[in-house]
Amino acid sequence: MSVSRRVLLVSDFFYPNPGGVENHIDQLAQCLVSRGHKAVILTHAYEGHAGWRYLSNDLKVYYAPRLPFYSQVTFPTIFGSFRLLRAILIGERIDLVHAHQSFSVLAHESILHARTMGYKVVFTDHSLFGFADGSSILTNKLLKFTLADVHQVICVSHTSKENTVLRACVPPGRVSVIPNAVDTAKFWPSGQPDPPDKLTIVALSRMVYRKGIDLLNIVIPEMLARHPNLHFVIGGDGAKLPLLKATIQRQQLAARVEFLGAVPHQAAREVLVRGQIFVNASLTEAFCMAIVEAAAAGLLVVSTSVGGVPEVLPAHMIELAEPTPSSIIEALEAAIQKLPQRDPWKQHAEVQAMYSWPQIAQRTERVYDAAAASARDDTFVGRLKRYHKCGRWFGKICCCVAAVDYMYWCWLDWLYPANGIAIAPDTPYATDNLQETSLHHA
The missing domain is CATH 3.40.50.2000 (Glycogen Phosphorylase B;)
Known part of the structure; x- marks a missing residue:
């Protein structure tokens, strides 16, 4: 099966958890598949959902063996998900990673590891944050570290763009505004007249x-x-x-x-x-x-x-x-x-x-194209220079984290060579028998 782009969408928030981010990822992935791309989703395991599953339109979802500790956000391990993510990226032949939501730990970790492996990365921010309280300060610092090395950023409104640019010190030229959409085929008026007395x-x-x-x-x-x-x-x-x-x-x-x-x-x-x-x-x-x-x-x-x-x-x-x-x-x-x-x-x-979701998918494709065409210095030294600008002391910490991540990747590459990772098929064979499979051997 020939596809024009192979995208991994990553977030702690996905089905069966209800919410706007979850619906956005699902609808965007479905539209990307319909437009001829390969889309794969990575999230954490939910009760009754573990391993990998195929949703409609042959959309593949990996439910990683990580437990949430607060509001469906997984506990940060920094390096704990690298081995599994590497196996998915290689096995699915991914060429671009699209992470979602600024308080998704899995999204932040995936951006770090994907950049270490040299993948193009896009990030979508769905929320607004303040600047004064402790949790916002910590989240903003983490976002500044993460977005220092992504290729493109998407925000769902102009207000959200202003907020993200201020919080993460991202150049406005790298931030696109693409709103959410609604599947109007699922939301239509009742057709019945309003009751006069109620x-x-x-x-x-x-x-x-x-x-x-x-x-x-x-x-x-x-x-x-x-x-x-x-x-x-x-x-x-x-x-x-x-x-x-x-x-x-x-x-x-x-x-x-x-x-x-x-x-x-x-x-x-x-x-x-x-x-x-x-x-x-x-x-x-x-x-x-x-x-x-x-x-x-x-x-x-x-x-x-x-x-x-x-x-x-x-x-x-x-x-x-x-x-x-x-x-x-x-x-x-x-x-x-x-x-x-x-x-x-x-x-x-x-x-x-x-x-319209097809319009949103088309606009997102243009952001993917811009990320893929980026000619910036993506060498390890170039990455360290970007991280070093995150702050006098915080920048040095970011560089240390990136260096350890790079060494861990080299160790994984030696211990588990890429040519030993099985390539996954683009479409399921006997889908009824492939609904759920363990990830613990990845």
Whole structure:
């Protein structure tokens, strides 16, 4: 099978874990395969998912034997994944590595090892980070080290680009802005007229602090008090869910608020079309896939105006609010007034024209081409020069890590020669019997 590019996409976040990054990687990989490329995904093992599997379109996923220790992020080992990654890169005949998400340990380690082996590397950042708290400072330092040696960087919004350039000191010319997209074939309006005596607002997100659940905890009771015909449908799970449930129970509003718990992505459309308005109260967002999916399903969107959110939808589809309860309530009231003018199918067609995965894949290909055509000094000395610029003392530490990684690679090359690694087929033979295979002998 002849393919024009062979790409390994790496992240701690992938199916069966739900989320925007997971969906982005899956959709991008599927589109790359459809466009004639070879795409392989590397993530860590999940419960019930280990070894390697073939998904639809012959998309191969390696579930590496590494356990997550916090929010599906694997414990950093720096060199522990090198042997397995090397076997995958050689066995799959990869020519470019595309890592995703700045707080994915597996992504950072894979960038280091891939660059040590001389591969072209692209990185996509999906989130915004601050500059003041301890965790942000550590993450930004790590990102500065990692991105010092990548060939191209992709951000999902212009706000995200500015954030990444400042955090990692990356030249803006190496950073491209490519938004997420939505598979509009999976998100379409219900086609049924809105019930005249019932108004439903949908909230669908992880129940964590960053998603503004504390704001919704104030907004929901106030909106229910103002509108007797109003109901809320809330999907998602997380640490803040008990807080929200306790408030609803205490104020005796359980009959008008339905909690669905965790909602698989394939069931999201069924939840969305139960309402007329979608609310997103996030405190920080680089892009926010959820509001695009809601708009594609024909809902009016109310969202906090944070991060890259103002770039995502045109004004007639969204009401923006400050991340305060009063501002969100005001935006919800404005959305309710706009409901009679809503045309779900026209809105669906507009979203379809704006956000298409084939278009996103095509734009990503151009970034791959730019990375492949890079003529910079990629010798080991050239890499050390780039790492040394990371800081007076931190730069020297980066150089030491890169040097140890290089020596480890030389040792692996001597102990496990590349010609002894089996070349994997491009398509599965007897797929039914190849659904899962151990990686422990890699």
